[in-house]
Amino acid sequence: xxxxxxxxxxxxxxxTRMSTGQSxxxxxxxxxxxxxxxxxITPTYGGKANHWGLVSPINDANVMKTLLINxxxxxxxxxxxxxxxxxxxxxxxxxxxxxxxxxxxxxxxYVLLYAGHSDQVEAKDRLEEEDGRSEFIIPCDALGDNSxxxxxxEFNEILDTKKVIFDYYxxxxxxxxxxxVKGSQLVxxxxxxxxxxxxxxxxxxxxxxxxxxxxxRRISRRILLEPMEKYLEYTLVRTESERSRHVPKTDAKxxxxxYLPFLSQLSNAKQCSGFCLRLPTPEKPQVICISAAKDxxxxxxxxxxxxxxxxxxxxxxxxxxxxxxxxxxxxxQSVAAGRDRNFKQVDEWYAKKKREATEKKGHSPAFWRFTRxxxxxxxxxxxxxxIEAHSDPQLSSERPLRMAARLVL
Numbered sequence: 118x119x120x121x122x123x124x125x126x127x128x129x130x131x132x133t134r135m136s137t138g139q140s141x142x143x144x145x146x147x148x149x150x151x152x153x154x155x156x157x158i159t160p161t162y163g164g165k166a167n168h169w170g171l172v173s174p175i176n177d178a179n180v181m182k183t184l185l186i187n188x189x190x191x192x193x194x195x196x197x198x199x200x201x202x203x204x205x206x207x208x209x210x211x212x213x214x215x216x217x218x219x220x221x222x223x224x225x226x227y228v229l230l231y232a233g234h235s236d237q238v239e240a241k242d243r244l245e246e247e248d249g250r251s252e253f254i255i256p257c258d259a260l261g262d263n264s265x266x267x268x269x270x271e272f273n274e275i276l277d278t279k280k281v282i283f284d285y286y287x288x289x290x291x292x293x294x295x296x297x298v299k300g301s302q303l304v305x306x307x308x309x310x311x312x313x314x315x316x317x318x319x320x321x322x323x324x325x326x327x328x329x330x331x332x333x334r335r336i337s338r339r340i341l342l343e344p345m346e347k348y349l350e351y352t353l354v355r356t357e358s359e360r361s362r363h364v365p366k367t368d369a370k371x372x373x374x375x376y377l378p379f380l381s382q383l384s385n386a387k388q389c390s391g392f393c394l395r396l397p398t399p400e401k402p403q404v405i406c407i408s409a410a411k412d413x414x415x416x417x418x419x420x421x422x423x424x425x426x427x428x429x430x431x432x433x434x435x436x437x438x439x440x441x442x443x444x445x446x447x448x449x450q451s452v453a454a455g456r457d458r459n460f461k462q463v464d465e466w467y468a469k470k471k472r473e474a475t476e477k478k479g480h481s482p483a484f485w486r487f488t489r490x491x492x493x494x495x496x497x498x499x500x501x502x503x504i505e506a507h508s509d510p511q512l513s514s515e516r517p518l519r520m521a522a523r524l525v526l
Contacts, residue, residue, distance in 0.1 A: 153191040153526075155228040156218050157182060160206040160257035161198050162234065168269045169260060174232035175199070177308070177426040181230055184430060188437060189526045191228060198257060206233070208256040208280040215282075215290045224300040226526060229291070232426050234260065235309035236276070237412065252311050252412060253281040288317040292404050292515060301402040304526060308425040310415045312408035313511040321513035323393040326445050326520055393517040404515040405524070407444065409452070410508035425510055428452060433526075441512060442520040448510040459504045467497045 159174035175197050185191040196206040196214060203210065218227065231254055240251035261275035295303050307315050314321070409416035409425040416425065428451030432439055439447070470493050512518070 152220070152222065152225045153185075153189065153228075154218065154220070154225065155182075155185050155191040155193040155230070156214055157193060157195045157197070157230045158206050158211055158214070158233065158254075159195070159197040159230070160233040160255070162257055162260045163262065164198075166264060168263045168267075169234070169272060169275070171233065173424055173427065174308070177232055177424065177430070178230065180430050181426060184434060185228060185526075188434070191226075191526075205258075206256055207258045208282070211254075211256050211282060212286075215287070219291060219294040219301075219303070221298060222301075223298050225298070225302075227295070227301070227303040228526065229303065229305040230308070230426065231306070231315075232308035232424070233257075235307070235311055235315065236272070236281075237311045238278075250311075250412065251283055251285065252315050253283045254287075254307075254309065254315065255281055284315050284317050287315060292316055292318065295402045295404060296515075298402060303402070303404045304524065305404070305406045306426065306429065307406065307408040308416065309408075310410055310508075311412050312410055312416065313406075313412045313513060315408065316404065316406045316513065318404060318406055318513040318515050320393055320515070320517045321511055323517045324441065324445075324512040324514060324520065326442050401516065405518070406511075406513045407448070408511045408513065411511055414508050415503070416508040424455070425452065425508070428455075428510075438523040438525050440521055440523050441518050444524065445510060445512050445520075452508055452510055456504055460501065463497055463500045463504070467493060 157178045159178040161171045161174055163170040164172055178195055178197055182193045182195060185193055194214065196204055196210055198205060218229070234255040235252060236255065237250040237252045239249060255276070259277045259280035261277065263270050263275050291303060291305070295301050305316055309315075407425070407429070425448060428448045429444070432444065432447045436443070474493075
């Protein structure tokens, strides 16, 4: 109830600014003078030596580190295996790094990359979880050894749940902390499974592009909401003298006042409907999360075929300030191309098995098709189902985004 009242008051404050000509706070928008901090966390869990090990995150982190330093001027800290004990992506090291990441300073830019394993568990008592599940990232010491020379054990059998880091902790240590300062920005990249709401940000459906449903939603927004959004933006960003000449005095009982109940309902919604109101609030910090998958999906995080980080690096290398829409379309296309390569690899494996069995037994392809096909086909179908369940990149944010706006790191 208190939160609802607070948000309604914010709407009334917006209308008051329209009518009184109050100016917005002046922010430090020159990125060259801002402090820039990046934290790259890339556990590999033993790499190729383990069944659940990862290969590409360290290489991705090294390339991303070079990009952030040379192109954007960031100070970068990395946590990955192969370095000293203080730089290992263990439970304690990750928590310490995250706890100290956000400073009590205005106008600071942050980039956080996590490329590793993540999972989810039931959390029906947490009302903020739409799907009743809580997501978590997995430090390197939370996953036990499972050598490739041993029988492959189930993921949950070697997972130490006392050493995982949950989404609500990430929200508290990152999102809530940055809300206490002005003009700062956090861009988080989670290249892992079940990662859409790892920061528990409020908006994600209203930031979607590419699908038929998202296109229909954007058309509806353009017709129903954008006229009101443009009016609010116009009245909030004009100078006092311009507003006094061009904008009539307006209050909650004036021409726009009839929209206040409707706007309040949109602003107070607990879940992102896809039709969230984009109020211009430049004085507030922005938090943006680019994730590899929806909460219900897996991510291609154990090979070179289409990981999110692999997709984003060439985009930011060629276009330092891409639009949010460009980021999502590029990520979706790159991950889809990786998915197609995986499909091709499975088909090639299936064809190879078919040739080998036919040549070994000396039978015709027709004989092999009726005797061996069910077993091999079941294996192929399993891998195909796993690939189809893999990732659909997502973009979430603390405030609704204008997808045509540019991300300035």
